[in-house]
Amino acid sequence: MHPHLPFLRRYARALTGSQAHGDAYVRATLEAIVAAPEEFPADVDARLGLYRIFQAIWSSSHVEDEPGFGGDAPREAIAQARLSRLTPLPRQALLLTALEGFTPEDAGYLIGLPAEDVEALVNEALAEIEAQTRAKVLIIEDEPIIAMDIETIVRDLGHEVTAIAVTREDAVREAMAERPGLVLADIQLADDSSGIDAVKDILTEFAVPVIFITAFPERLLTGERPEPTFLITKPFQRATVKAAIAQALFFDEATALA
Incomplete structure (x- = not known):
């Protein structure tokens, strides 16, 4: 699992737009694994399992109670101005496939959707980028x-x-x-x-x-x-x-x- 941590941190930062905020999510992920190791996915490789736990924490949290939220709150508030145009799920699909190199099938496993839905989300994100x-x-x-x-x-x-x-x-x-x-x-x-x-x-x-x-x-x-x-x-x-x-x-x- 250790070799995959730097890249999970890269993904977390890209997703949140903040070193401190992204690292807080990774820290929460590791704490969750230590607290309940039996819940770590046993049917996939370590990298997929690690990202799956992270995704579960990310998708269950909210802006007002995210781990470590505080010092760079204005940056997250800035992002809210665009969330209506580019929703979190398309961004996750795009970053997982384009930045982290997951296949649509693996990305679908991470966010709980079929591969074809992941591809549609990526296309949605790319369309929004065109209007950026x-x-x-x-x-x-x-x-x-x-x-x-x-x-x-x-x-x-x-x-x-x-x-x-x-x-x-x-x-x-x-x-x-x-x-x-x-x-x-x-x-x-x-x-x-x-x-x-x-x-x-x-x-x-x-x-x-x-x-x-x-x-x-x-x-x-x-x-x-x-x-x-x-x-x-x-x-x-x-x-x-x-x-x-x-x-x-x-x-x-x-x-x-x-």
């Missing part, structure tokens, strides 16, 4: 082919790419020149500088949602320091990037209230 508020996007990526691929995905979603930066210095300069509404950042940059440091520099100037892209996501999901809310694993699928972008903007105040 457009944003200006800064890409921080030093690999030209990957940068071009990300740029194409961003533009296909209807967003504007303000710049593609390849170093920490470039990233900060471009962000200050034209403030983006979203940042997509690689970890290792061209001059051996860090995308994490670039993002920290940018965030000292203004708030903006960030999606990190890395070949080693487990290194950023250790629980030992502040970690990214949105994280994409390389090599990535186009659907994964689309889902992460949509979810990051879903929870962003500027786009939610536009």
Whole structure:
């Protein structure tokens, strides 16, 4: 079960839009397993069982009494402005399949629906994404082919790419020149500088949602320091990037209230 925890934390954060809030759900999941180990699903693999317990806790809770709810309540309130347009279940189906890589059958097991219903929910979520508020996007990526691929995905979603930066210095300069509404950042940059440091520099100037892209996501999901809310694993699928972008903007105040 332990190897699957970093990725459950990634899913929880993407679903809630918050590190603290997502981690609180994961903590509640682990506490439930410890309290009643006999209820852990025995007929599926450990990863499916772990996510199934998490889904049960998520679906049975409410905004006003969710575990750990408090410090970032305004972010959840922001999300309410869009819940009428993109309901929780379609978002769960999209994130489970696009971000976490579950098949429609496995996702259906997790949320208690047939595979065909999962596919319909994913299509519903994708349709809602098409109507999402457009944003200006800064890409921080030093690999030209990957940068071009990300740029194409961003533009296909209807967003504007303000710049593609390849170093920490470039990233900060471009962000200050034209403030983006979203940042997509690689970890290792061209001059051996860090995308994490670039993002920290940018965030000292203004708030903006960030999606990190890395070949080693487990290194950023250790629980030992502040970690990214949105994280994409390389090599990535186009659907994964689309889902992460949509979810990051879903929870962003500027786009939610536009």
